[in-house]
Amino acid sequence: MESALPTPGLSKAEGQATVEAQNWKLLKYFNFYRLAIAIAASAIAVFIGKYSPFGEVHPGLFLSSSVVYAIISLTAVFAIHWRKPDYESQATLLSFSDITLLTIVMHASGGLASGLGLMLVVAIAGTSLMLGKRLTIFYASLATIAVLLEHSWSWLTGASGAENEMMQGFPQVGLFGIGLYATAFFGYLLATRLRATEELAQRRGVDVANLTQLNELVIQRMQSGVVICDPQGSIRLINQSALKYLGIHNEADKKSSLNEISPDLAIQLFQWLGNNAVNRGRKVFTSPVGYTLLPRFVSLGDKNAVKLIFLEDMAILKQQAQQLKMAALARLTASIAHEIRNPLGALTNAAQLLGETMDTDNAEEKRLVKIIEEQSKRMNVIVQNVTQLSRRDRINPVQLELDSWLEDFLRQYSETVSVPRDAFVADDIHDIKVCVDPDQLYQVISNLCQNALRHSPPFTGTPLIKFQGGRDGEDRPLVDVIDWGAGVNPDIADNIFDPFFTTTPKGTGLGLYIARELCEGNGASLNYYPGEGGVGSRFRVTFVRAEDCAELGTL
Structure with a gap:
C-alpha cells in the first residue's frame, strides 16, 4: 500500500x-x-x-x-x-x-x-x-x-x-x-x-x-529584558531576563498586569502611548528588586496592537560604555608608556654611569645625580602602573567564595609586606559568593591594603585592617576594607580616585585610580566612606552577583 x-x-x-x-x-x-x-x-x-x-x-x-x-x-x-x-x-x-x-x-x-x-x-x-x-x-x-x-x-x-x-x-x-x-x-x-x-x-x-520555538528560545536567552503586553498593560510574554529584573518568581505573576508588577514601568508605558510628546521620553527607574533599568518601547502594528518593551540594565550599559572607553585608553596609554620607557631607561643608565665617573668630593653633583636616579625610578613606577591599565579590559570573571579567597590572599600578602597575619581580621565574610577576575581582585585589595598600612601606625598587636562583608540594598555582595589610621581629609575626599592625585611626595597617584578602574572593568564599584567617628577610612568594593557571572563574561 x-x-x-x-x-x-x-x-x-x-x-x-x-x-x-x-x-x-x-x-x-x-x-x-x-x-x-x-x-x-x-x-x-x-x-x-x-x-x-x-x-x-x-x-x-x-x-x-x-x-x-x-x-x-x-x-x-x-x-x-x-x-x-x-x-x-x-x-x-x-x-x-x-x-x-x-x-x-x-x-x-x-x-x-x-x-x-x-x-x-x-x-x-x-x-x-x-x-x-x-x-x-x-x-x-x-x-x-x-x-x-x-x-x-x-x-x-x-x-x-x-x-x-x-x-x-x-x-x-x-x-x-x-x-x-x-x-x-x-x-x-x-x-x-x-x-x-x-x-x-x-x-x-x-x-x-x-521557527516559533527558535524565536522563543532566542528571546528567552536575550540579555535584555523583553516584555510583550497589550495597550491595557496585561502581559502576554516575558523572557527570563525580564523576570529577573522585575523580581517575578511565581507562574501566576507572569500573566499579571504590568501595573501590579512594576508601577513605574506601567506609568512610562501609558505616557508613551499618550499623545503628550513631552512625557514620551525614556526614564531610568528602579525595579522592586533593586535593578536600575532603562526601558525602550516599540509598537507592533497599530495603536491597538501589542507593545514590545525592552529593559536594559543600566549597570551593564555603563559597564559596556566604560569598557569601550577604557579599551581605547588602555591602547593609548600602553603605547605612550612604551615610548617613555626607552628614553627613561637611557636616562637611568646615563645617571648611573655619570655617578661612577664623577668626582667623589663634589657633593652638589652627587645630589643632582641622586635626584635623577630617584625621579627615574618614580617615572618607571608610573609607567608600570599605566601599563596595568592595558589589562583592565581583559577580564576572566569567575564565581569566588570570598572567605576562602581572602584567607589565601592575606597569607600571601602578609608574607610579601612582612606584616604579621594578626594585623588583618575578617568579619561576616562567610557564605558570600562574588563574580570577579581573581588576579585583578588581588591587585585591587593589595592596593587598598598598601594605602591602609601606609597611613596606619606600626603593628603592636592590635589589628590594623578589617575586612567586613555584607550586602547592599540591591542584594549585591560587598566587602569593606577598614583601617584606623589618619583617614582622608574631607576637603580632598572627592579627588582621591583622580589619576596622579597623591598626598605623599613619593606616591604616583595611580593606585586608587587603577583599583577603581579594575573594579569597574569587573562590573564592580569602589567607593570611599569616612571611618566611624571620623577615625580611619572605609573603602567599599561592591561586586556583581554570582548568578550574573555568565552575563559579565559575555561583555
Missing part, C-alpha cells in the same frame, strides 16, 4: 502514527457511506418490496445481498474502531465486498440499465483513495470483469434469446469498464496530489513551529 510519507521535522514513529491515523479516519468515513447505502437498500427491500428499479428482477436476491452488505458494513464499524485486523487487510476485504455485493445488487435490479452501476464507480473511487496503485488497478479490473459476468449471466445460464441481448449491450459494458479504469486512474492521481499537498502543509506547519 502506498501512503503519505512521514512528516519532515517529526520523528519516524510520529510520522507513521500520523499517516496511520489519517488512513483509519478515511476508512471510517467511507464505511459510513457504505453502511448508509446498505441500510437504505435493506429498508427498501423489507418495507417497500419492489420499487423500480431496486430488486425489480430478483427481489429475494436483492434483499439477501442488501442485508449481507449491511451486516458486513456494521461489523466493519467495530473492526475499524478497534483497528483489528490491520488497515490494509480491512480496506482490501471491504473493497472486495463492495464490488461483489454491489454487482449482485445491480444484477438483481436489472443490470447496467438500472443505473446502480454508478455505485461501483464510487466504490472504485474510494478504493483509489484508500489503497495503493496496484490494488486500485486490480479492483478496477475485478469490477470490470464482474460487470461483464453480470451482463453475460443470462447467456451463460442458457436463457433463450440472451445472445442477441448480450451482443447489443457489450458497447455499454465496454464504456462502463473504461469509466471504471478512468475513475481508478484519476482517483489515484487525486489521492497522490492530496497526500503531497497534505505533506507540504505539515512540513510548513513544522517549519513554522520550529
